[in-house]
Amino acid sequence: MHGRVTTLLAWGSLLGLSQAACPYADSAQLGKRDEGEASDPLAKYKIDDSDGYMSTDAGGPMEDQASLKAGARGSTLLEDFIFRQKIQHFDHERVPERAVHARGVGAHGTFTSYADWSNLTAASFLNAPDKKTPMFVRFSTVAGSRGSADLARDVHGFATRFYTDEGNFDIVGNNIPVFFIQDAIQFPDLVHAVKPRPDNEIPQAATAHDSAWDFFSQQPSTLHTLFWAMAGHGIPRSLRHMDGFGVHTFRLVKEDGSSKLVKWHWKSRQGKASLVWEEAQIVAGKNADFHRQDLWDAIESGNGPEWELGVQVIDEDKVLAYGFDLLDPTKILPEELVPVTKLGVMKLDRNPTNYFAETEQVMFQPGHIVRGIDFTEDPLLQGRIFSYLDTQLNRNGGPNFEQLPINMPHSPIHNNNRDGAGQTFIHKNTAHYYPNTLNKGFPLQANQTVGRGFFTAPGRKVSGDLVRLISPTFDDHWSQPRLFYNSLSPVEQQFLINAIRFETSNVKSAEVKKNVIAQLNRVSHDVAVRVATALGLEAPAPDDTFYHNNVTAGVSTFAPNGTLPSIKTLRVGILASTQAKDSLAQAAQLKEALAADGLVVTIVGETLAEGVDQTYSAADATGFDGVVVAEGAEALFGADSKPSPLFPAGRPGQVLIDAYRWGKPVGALGSADKAFKSAGVPVDGEGVYGETTVDALVKGLEGGLARFRFTDRFALDE
Numbered sequence: 001m002h003g004r005v006t007t008l009l010a011w012g013s014l015l016g017l018s019q020a021a022c023p024y025a026d027s028a029q030l031g032k033r034d035e036g037e038a039s040d041p042l043a044k045y046k047i048d049d050s051d052g053y054m055s056t057d058a059g060g061p062m063e064d065q066a067s068l069k070a071g072a073r074g075s076t077l078l079e080d081f082i083f084r085q086k087i088q089h090f091d092h093e094r095v096p097e098r099a100v101h102a103r104g105v106g107a108h109g110t111f112t113s114y115a116d117w118s119n120l121t122a123a124s125f126l127n128a129p130d131k132k133t134p135m136f137v138r139f140s141t142v143a144g145s146r147g148s149a150d151l152a153r154d155v156h157g158f159a160t161r162f163y164t165d166e167g168n169f170d171i172v173g174n175n176i177p178v179f180f181i182q183d184a185i186q187f188p189d190l191v192h193a194v195k196p197r198p199d200n201e202i203p204q205a206a207t208a209h210d211s212a213w214d215f216f217s218q219q220p221s222t223l224h225t226l227f228w229a230m231a232g233h234g235i236p237r238s239l240r241h242m243d244g245f246g247v248h249t250f251r252l253v254k255e256d257g258s259s260k261l262v263k264w265h266w267k268s269r270q271g272k273a274s275l276v277w278e279e280a281q282i283v284a285g286k287n288a289d290f291h292r293q294d295l296w297d298a299i300e301s302g303n304g305p306e307w308e309l310g311v312q313v314i315d316e317d318k319v320l321a322y323g324f325d326l327l328d329p330t331k332i333l334p335e336e337l338v339p340v341t342k343l344g345v346m347k348l349d350r351n352p353t354n355y356f357a358e359t360e361q362v363m364f365q366p367g368h369i370v371r372g373i374d375f376t377e378d379p380l381l382q383g384r385i386f387s388y389l390d391t392q393l394n395r396n397g398g399p400n401f402e403q404l405p406i407n408m409p410h411s412p413i414h415n416n417n418r419d420g421a422g423q424t425f426i427h428k429n430t431a432h433y434y435p436n437t438l439n440k441g442f443p444l445q446a447n448q449t450v451g452r453g454f455f456t457a458p459g460r461k462v463s464g465d466l467v468r469l470i471s472p473t474f475d476d477h478w479s480q481p482r483l484f485y486n487s488l489s490p491v492e493q494q495f496l497i498n499a500i501r502f503e504t505s506n507v508k509s510a511e512v513k514k515n516v517i518a519q520l521n522r523v524s525h526d527v528a529v530r531v532a533t534a535l536g537l538e539a540p541a542p543d544d545t546f547y548h549n550n551v552t553a554g555v556s557t558f559a560p561n562g563t564l565p566s567i568k569t570l571r572v573g574i575l576a577s578t579q580a581k582d583s584l585a586q587a588a589q590l591k592e593a594l595a596a597d598g599l600v601v602t603i604v605g606e607t608l609a610e611g612v613d614q615t616y617s618a619a620d621a622t623g624f625d626g627v628v629v630a631e632g633a634e635a636l637f638g639a640d641s642k643p644s645p646l647f648p649a650g651r652p653g654q655v656l657i658d659a660y661r662w663g664k665p666v667g668a669l670g671s672a673d674k675a676f677k678s679a680g681v682p683v684d685g686e687g688v689y690g691e692t693t694v695d696a697l698v699k700g701l702e703g704g705l706a707r708f709r710f711t712d713r714f715a716l717d718e
């Protein structure tokens with residue numbers, strides 16, 4: 001090794017590099033390594049190209065901007081190892097995208113335990129107050145491919161990894177607490193039905209097509225998840241404004257082996273908020289990266305999001321006590337029956353350095369569990385334990401993906417697994433089997449009593465005849481979608497119905513549409529009638545076996561009159577004019593006042609003159625949670641305002657009216673309130689603030705932003 005450094009140093013001096021500038025001067029490593037923060041366990045893997053010469057993968061300095069040719073005009077020579085290596089590496093840059101959840105975004109963070117929870121679990125990351133555990137999280141949509149849009153209506157993945165001091169623990173959850181099916185063997189059917197048609201690959205990232213609704217209506221276990229996805233949960237305002245759920249029932253196991261059943265919850269400290277469908281559709285076209293940009297920006301600006309980790313704890317003998325089977329992943333356990341105990345908080349505070357190395361290569365598995373946690377017999381969970389490892393072998397082409405930096409546990413690894421493609425460990429132990437005497441029996445077996453090993457809850461008992469069926473205790477598919485529907489506000493019910501209308505109006509098959517109405521009718525006659533009317537169909541008579549009037553709290557994303565816990569990082573657009581005197585000065589004043597309260601403010605003008613952040617040609621209401629008009633800009637709104645070649649006709653008024661129609665707070669300062677009239681915004685409406693001072697406008701608008709959406713602006717069915 002010493003010899004290699006000397007040779008490289010000699011190269012450095014030949015090339016005229018000073019010893020300090022030579023990348024190899026202080027290390028025999030491949031490139032200059034990033035010093036990184038001491039707290040960043042990935043720092044030692046990071047390559048910093050801020051100085052040094054280009055080298056081949058084999059480490060020799062070289063130039064790579066022209067291929068080696070026989071004469072200036074070609075041909076290129078086979079001998080050109082520099083060309084071959086560069087092109088070959090490029091040819092192999094992609095790995096298969098995830099079969100589902102292909103589009104995602106990741107971030108690093110930390111989990112802090114609130115207490116010593118050894119009364120519940122032997123898991124070490126929960127065994128002391130203030131104990132900190134590094135985390136990596138990946139959010140995703142399910143159906144779309146890696147290049148699809150963030151705002152497709154979909155269930156969202158919420159995959160979390162704890163790098164605990166006793167191994168990696170993953171909760172690979174979703175933002176919806178239930179799932180479509182009850183047995184993993186049906187997963188390929190679900191995914192085939194939901195993904196684009198096999199003949200023309202249409203539609204991308206959407207369920208608005210025949211096969212999806214054919215499956216939904218033939219497989220009523222899907223109805224509950226479908227209802228959540230058709231409501232606001234399918235189109236969250238941001239990834240920060242959604243909760244996460246483990247979905248299955250798991251077990252927490254104490255040191256003594258006693259266990260309880262648990263449901264995992266991640267409760268957003270930002271609150272829950274959703275877009276409305278029309279704006280989601282526009283965003284999907286205009287800004288495919290809406291969610292990933294939002295998360296990135298929030299973290300970069302020091303406003304990293306937080307979620308509290310909670311559990312509903314249930315005695316083992318209560319598995320069938322609540323009127324359904326806790327092993328059935330299509331059911332929620334209402335918090336009125338079992339409240340959530342908050343165990344700690346996760347904060348995301350660091351963006352990845354390299355998307356591929358971290359977000360694309362992170363491999364979550366429900367099978368990554370640690371001492372103190374155990375599975376249940378939920379047949380969906382059982383199948384997932386197999387599937388993730390299997391698909392990751394396919395994605396990575398070999399069994400050593402756990403050695404990739406983002407997957408490496410932060411605890412020591414000792415076992416007798418060896419070799420395989422991409423092996424990076426250099427094992428010294430030549431007795432790589434157990435039992436052995438040649439290595440004094442090491443590595444030793446760890447279990448419940450020695451070595452703090454993982455152990456299966458000793459109280460678990462399973463027995464039974466071999467049967468290929470789904471348990472009759474999983475049979476009721478209609479009561480809980482109804483519970484969900486009953487618990488929404490009237491406007492949210494309307495949104496859900498409108499979403500089903502939109503999706504099923506794209507369905508061509510009359511039979512599928514009829515089957516959908518029949519299933520909806522088992523949940524609610526009201527829903528069936530309202531969807532059927534829009535489709536020009538008749539709903540059948542009420543099918544009331546599962547009808548009830550129960551409700552549960554906490555399922556809304558547009559709580560009427562509810563407020564968000566914080567308005568920080570919400571976005572405000574100030575519509576100004578570069579041509580009107582003082583308009584930009586007033587806009588700047590407003591911006592300063594709003595930004596001081598943590599809002600992200602954009603001043604919009606005709607051109608990117610000084611003080612303007614965005615032009616009207618680029619701006620639209622989907623980019624803002626609230627819109628304000630500064631004096632002077634009203635001249636751009638009126639019926640007699642002149643068309644401008646700088647932006648599409650009518651755009652300033654469109655921003656204002658769209659913001660209003662989508663329920664957002666809107667404001668105007670002084671004479672700018674004329675803009676309300678020109679754009680057709682009712683001046684006296686709730687959430688409409690025409691004020692004469694900056695202070696009053698800021699106060700009004702911020703109150704409106706906390707309400708988030710004024711839902712009385714949306715039309716309801718008669």
Ligand code: HDE
Nearest residue numbers: 098100101138157158159173174179184187247387388391
């Ligand atoms: Fe997944 N799922 N899934 N899933 N899932 C995958 O694993 C699978 C299910 C979830 O950000 C795949 O590594 C089966 C429920 C998330 O990397 C694959 C079944 C829940 C992610 C797979 C389910 C999820 C995945 C594709 C039915 C919520 C993205 C790539 C039994 C509790 C993780 C991969 C990330 C990814 C299989 C159902 C969540 C194919 C067979 C229920 C968040 O293995």
